[in-house]
Amino acid sequence: MVTKVDEQIEVGAVFGGRRKIIPRWFIWNGRQYRIKEITYTWSERQGRASIHYFSATDGINLFELYYNSESMLWFLSQLDDGSY
Numbered sequence: 143m144v145t146k147v148d149e150q151i152e153v154g155a156v157f158g159g160r161r162k163i164i165p166r167w168f169i170w171n172g173r174q175y176r177i178k179e180i181t182y183t184w185s186e187r188q189g190r191a192s193i194h195y196f197s198a199t200d201g202i203n204l205f206e207l208y209y210n211s212e213s214m215l216w217f218l219s220q221l222d223d224g225s226y
Contacts, residue, residue, distance in 0.1 A: 144222045153207065153216040165196055165207055170218050175200050195219075 152169040167176045181204070182197040191212030198205050206219040 143225045144220055146220050147218045148220075149218055151207070151216050151218045153209070155209075155216075163194055163196075163209060165198060165209075165216075168205075168207065168216065168218065175203075175205070177205075 147170075149170065153165050154167045156164045156166060158164065164180065165177055167174055169175075177198045178201045180196055180198050183195060185192055185194045187193070188210075189212070191210050194209045194211065196205075196207045196209075198207060203224070204222040206221070207216060208219055209216050
């Protein structure tokens, strides 16, 4: 089941060359989730900010995270736990 979250989260990420951002883990509701795979990425502009989206999985759940380059904050947009 897909659940809208839209909450700020803490993220451990690698910022590499060529503007590449790779989230490795995040903390939400006091629990750490390790990202096993990034399945899709995309970006958009919102005013002066670049918003970088990541579809990621921990091997069980599918998460949509995003990073706001202007505020330098991360958010969990939604999660899909695979149930119906």
